[in-house]
Structures are given as C-alpha cells and as structure tokens.
Amino acid sequence: MIPRVRAPELPQNYSWLNTDKPLSIKQLKGRVIILDFWTYCCINCLHILPNLKYLEQKYKDSLTVIGVHSAKFDNEKEIENIRQAILRYDIEHPVVVDDGFRVWEEYAVRAWPTLIIIDPEGYVIGQISGEGSRDTLDELIQKLIQQHREKGTINFQEFSLTLEKQRQPLITPLAFPGKVLATPVGLFIADSGHHRLVMSNFDGEILHLIGTGKSGLTDGSFNKAQFFAPQGMAFDAENQILYVADTENHALRRVDLKRQVVETIAGTGKQSHNIRPHGGAGLQTALNSPWDLVKVGNTLFIAMAGPHQIWQMDLETGIVKTYAGIGAEACVDGSLTESAFAQPSGITTDGKELYIADSEVSSIRGVGIVEPYQVRTICGSGGLFGFGDVDGEGEDVRLQHCLGVEYDHNYVWVADTYNHKIKLVSSSGNCQTVLGDGSAGLQDGQGKNTRFFEPSGLSAVGSYLYIADTNNHVIRRVNLETFEVTTLQFSGLCAPDVCIPPNL
CATH class of the missing domain: 2.120.10.30 (TolB, C-terminal domain)
Incomplete structure (x- = not known):
C-alpha cells in the first residue's frame, strides 16, 4: 500500500490576496483543496484559470482552490503587480505569494502550471502538470466527495472570501488595454x-x-x-x-x-x-x-x-x-x-x-x-x-x-x-x-x-x-x-x- 503523504502547511506569515486572512490546510479540513502553482506571465498558467473557475463554481460547497504564485520574473515578485494580474484575469480564489519558492519546494513542484490535489483529511492524493486536465479533475473531485461523504469526513458549506475586485473595482474608462x-x-x-x-x-x-x-x-x-x-x-x-x-x-x-x-x-x-x-x-x-x-x-x-x-x-x-x-x-x-x-x-x-x-x-x-x-x-x-x-x-x-x-x-x-x-x-x-x-x-x-x-x-x-x-x-x-x-x-x-x- 502506498503511504499517504500529509500536505505541508501553508505559510501564515506570507502575503495573501483575495482573502482578508491567511488560510491553512488544517482550517480547510473537510474540503477538497487544489493548490495551483502559477506565475502570471505564463500562458499555460492562464489557460487553466477557466477550468479552475468552472470547478470552483460547480463544487462551491466542497472545493477550495488556492493559487500559489511562485514568480518567474523579478517584476512578478511585487505584491502590487500580482494584485493587478488577479484583477486582470478575474481570479476569484485566494492567492498566497510564494516568497523564495518555499511552498513550491515543500510540495516538490517542478514546472508551471502544476496542480496539487489534497483530500478532505489533509493528504496529498495527486499532482497534475500542464494544461487540459479539467475532465480528469472533475472526475477526481466527484470521487473524493463520494468517498468522504461515506466516511463522514467531508464538510459541505460555502466559503466566503474578500476579493481584490471588491476592494478595487475596475471602473476606469479603459481596463488593462493590451x-x-x-x-x-x-x-x-x-x-x-x-x-x-x-x-x-x-x-x-x-x-x-x-x-x-x-x-x-x-x-x-x-x-x-x-x-x-x-x-x-x-x-x-x-x-x-x-x-x-x-x-x-x-x-x-x-x-x-x-x-x-x-x-x-x-x-x-x-x-x-x-x-x-x-x-x-x-x-x-x-x-x-x-x-x-x-x-x-x-x-x-x-x-x-x-x-x-x-x-x-x-x-x-x-x-x-x-x-x-x-x-x-x-x-x-x-x-x-x-x-x-x-x-x-x-x-x-x-x-x-x-x-x-x-x-x-x-x-x-x-x-x-x-x-x-x-x-x-x-x-x-x-x-x-x-x-x-x-x-x-x-x-x-x-x-x-x-x-x-x-x-x-x-x-x-x-x-x-x-x-x-x-x-x-x-x-x-x-x-x-x-x-x-x-x-x-x-x-x-x-x-x-x-x-x-x-x-x-x-x-x-x-x-x-x-x-x-x-x-x-x-x-x-x-x-x-x-x-x-x-x-x-x-x-x-x-x-x-x-x-x-x-x-x-
């Protein structure tokens, strides 16, 4: 039997966006978690955002997506620039700024984009790199929900967040003209x-x-x-x-x-x-x-x-x-x-x-x-x-x-x-x-x-x-x-x- 690996805890003292407080694996127990390792320059990272949005909306009461922004370029390390990217791409899940690639290394990530799937008991049960994985993820989430419903280890409830776009609505005459x-x-x-x-x-x-x-x-x-x-x-x-x-x-x-x-x-x-x-x-x-x-x-x-x-x-x-x-x-x-x-x-x-x-x-x-x-x-x-x-x-x-x-x-x-x-x-x-x-x-x-x-x-x-x-x-x-x-x-x-x- 393959030993189960407990998900490393997320840093509480790092900058977080799209939420008014840091989130932890422990606090999210009872929910399926997807960690999305991304950097905002990367076209492949941008391509999976619509898939994540689809899944977030479909499983509102049982799935939490957390973006882990591990910057490639120096300019992408700036908090304000990441905030602008969140607004530009209408990202509606919390994002932790992965200073110094700490979270990346703890989860043994090798490439952008990488998705880590964590079950409702806080164990890492899968990793997917690259694009085009919406159906695979959908199937996996459904299976996890079914398994943990039977075990009584899932906690169905909607999760509310304070989004950057609520703090900073895009009401300028032009918005991110490309x-x-x-x-x-x-x-x-x-x-x-x-x-x-x-x-x-x-x-x-x-x-x-x-x-x-x-x-x-x-x-x-x-x-x-x-x-x-x-x-x-x-x-x-x-x-x-x-x-x-x-x-x-x-x-x-x-x-x-x-x-x-x-x-x-x-x-x-x-x-x-x-x-x-x-x-x-x-x-x-x-x-x-x-x-x-x-x-x-x-x-x-x-x-x-x-x-x-x-x-x-x-x-x-x-x-x-x-x-x-x-x-x-x-x-x-x-x-x-x-x-x-x-x-x-x-x-x-x-x-x-x-x-x-x-x-x-x-x-x-x-x-x-x-x-x-x-x-x-x-x-x-x-x-x-x-x-x-x-x-x-x-x-x-x-x-x-x-x-x-x-x-x-x-x-x-x-x-x-x-x-x-x-x-x-x-x-x-x-x-x-x-x-x-x-x-x-x-x-x-x-x-x-x-x-x-x-x-x-x-x-x-x-x-x-x-x-x-x-x-x-x-x-x-x-x-x-x-x-x-x-x-x-x-x-x-x-x-x-x-x-x-x-x-x-």
Whole structure:
C-alpha cells in the first residue's frame, strides 16, 4: 500500500490576496483543496484559470482552490503587480505569494502550471502538470466527495472570501488595454479588461464602441458583438476592415467599419491543444491564444502565443496555418520549420521580415517573409531565464518579458513590459532605453524622466507613438521629435457598467 503523504502547511506569515486572512490546510479540513502553482506571465498558467473557475463554481460547497504564485520574473515578485494580474484575469480564489519558492519546494513542484490535489483529511492524493486536465479533475473531485461523504469526513458549506475586485473595482474608462493601433482613420484600442474595442480620433473623441463590454463570442452589430480579452489588431485601410486577435476566445475577428458588423473568420471558440505545425479552413481550425497581428498584402501574420508559433492566414482563401515554430517553448534560430519561440506576444514588420516580441525568452526575433526565410534572434539572451535590464548589442542585451513591438523609420520600438520601459532596437541588434526610468508609475514628461506600468502595446503614425500602458489603464502619446510623453484623455468614455454610452 502506498503511504499517504500529509500536505505541508501553508505559510501564515506570507502575503495573501483575495482573502482578508491567511488560510491553512488544517482550517480547510473537510474540503477538497487544489493548490495551483502559477506565475502570471505564463500562458499555460492562464489557460487553466477557466477550468479552475468552472470547478470552483460547480463544487462551491466542497472545493477550495488556492493559487500559489511562485514568480518567474523579478517584476512578478511585487505584491502590487500580482494584485493587478488577479484583477486582470478575474481570479476569484485566494492567492498566497510564494516568497523564495518555499511552498513550491515543500510540495516538490517542478514546472508551471502544476496542480496539487489534497483530500478532505489533509493528504496529498495527486499532482497534475500542464494544461487540459479539467475532465480528469472533475472526475477526481466527484470521487473524493463520494468517498468522504461515506466516511463522514467531508464538510459541505460555502466559503466566503474578500476579493481584490471588491476592494478595487475596475471602473476606469479603459481596463488593462493590451494593444493600441494608430491608423490614418483614428486610434483603435483593445480595451482588453472590458472585452471591447474603442475607436477614437487623435483628440480623444470616441467614434465607435465595438462590443457590449461583457465577455462572449457573438458576431453581429457593434452594440451586440462580444469579445473575450481582445489583444492585437491589424487594419486594412482600403477596405476599412479591422482584424482582431480575440485572445481568450481563441479566435480571429473581422470588424467591418462600413457595415458596422463583427464577424468571426478563424477559430472554433475552443482552445487547440495541437502544437504540431498544421492548418486548415479558418472556421474549422481551433486556435490557441492569438495575441497580435500584422497584415502583409493578403496575408495576416499572427503571434500565436499558446503553441509558441507564428501563424498565417490567407485572407482570400480563408486558410490558416503554422508559418514558423515547431511548437516547443524555446529560442531556436534557423529555418522556419526548425525554429522555436517562447510565447510570442507582439508582431510588426518592415515588409521583408517580421519582428517578434518573444516574451518568455525576453528577446526580439526576426522572421523572414522573403528569401531566405530564416529566423534569427536580434537581441536578448534567448534563454528562458536570461532576463534583466541591460542596453547594448545583440545577445548582451537584457529585456524582461517584452510584449509589444512596432516597426517605424528603420527601427523597432519595444514595450519592455516588466521593466516598465520603451526601448529602441536597430535591425543589427543595438538596443537603447528611450522612455521610462524603470519604476512602475504614471508620470508624463520627457524621455527617461517618465513612468509606465507594464506597457504592452505600441503603434506609430506620423510623428507620434502611441502606447497601451496596460496596468495604468491609459493610452500614452509620444512626440517622436521631442520624446515628450502625454496621457490621452477620452471624452465621454467610461466603464461599460458605469454610464450609458453616447449614441455613436
């Protein structure tokens, strides 16, 4: 008989979020417990959150999920940054900040994400690493409830918590805007936390609100359509069509400005778990967290964060398929079919090469779209744990979970997200900080005498650069001649539940 292992107690003197007091294994006796070891940069960790939410709601009276946040990046160790991630991803279970990986080590965890299952008597009875385990967990929880009901060792009662979103409701006009796109017809903002798109002119006057502000996957008119945490966009000026990476719906959407309708053009609404290079008809091919887009001719190139690949969609035929990346999470240069990426989250182009913000290896990558079709690392260490904040050349450069890129006038602008900076990279790999002093904050001004808070999207038009300053819930504008940074004000814009939108 396999000896049962008692679950190590959780630290009471660490920081806890989404609860007004620390929780203990002993205090939760009589309930099934799932410990979710996660870090908020990790796409795989984000993918299991909907599964945990489903199980939490299904077994309200008998299951407690506790997030154990064991940070990968230095920036993720900050309590306030973890709180923002909890708000951004609408996490409704308690989270303990695993300072120094103590809980991780006590539970012998080896990778993100890992789930530890603890029975109502306080014994560890299972461990699952990776994604796609909802049905297995569901079955296991049902079995545990049945067994412990028969033994009389289960304690059915609902568990109440004080959530961060109750303390800090998201009532700002924008909520965690992930990307911004500056075009000749105006500014498009992915208002990711409000599950909608905002179109304005360059003076901040709202032209269109696209989406109801409630998460869902619904096509139709601008005031009926629904998105789920949309991110990157690309614009076809000739046909007045906006393409959208509808990230948490695992779909691509087309917004027709002339007809004022939204249509789904790729994805099934369900996450794909196939990481091998493949493809098919757009609406019959499941996608996996498309994060950013760029249009070249009739091809849409997609930073597909989930399977660590670059994809393409032929807008004439509707065929979507892998363009580069074998599906492994790594930094491998070479041919398109040998290359590997690590959660690519930003994409831009000069027409000959795609430039990629490869976030988990904190590097800027180049991907050829003309002969010889090679993948290269332009700057950054190329390692999963090679991060920091160092300007310089090529592999000596250190970035920290960069999420946004924009090609403009022979340079690539980079949103160095976890360093709270904007940097400028040449095609030869020279990288220099241009904006931000490296501290999280909201401060207008000039050059490095400015502050951002996890900026993750960039777009340039004319002599201005626009920045989605994600955790500040604002859009910033940079005069590219003076490097003066200002914060845009949007007249009449408010959170979906706060006021009645104007008749647009």
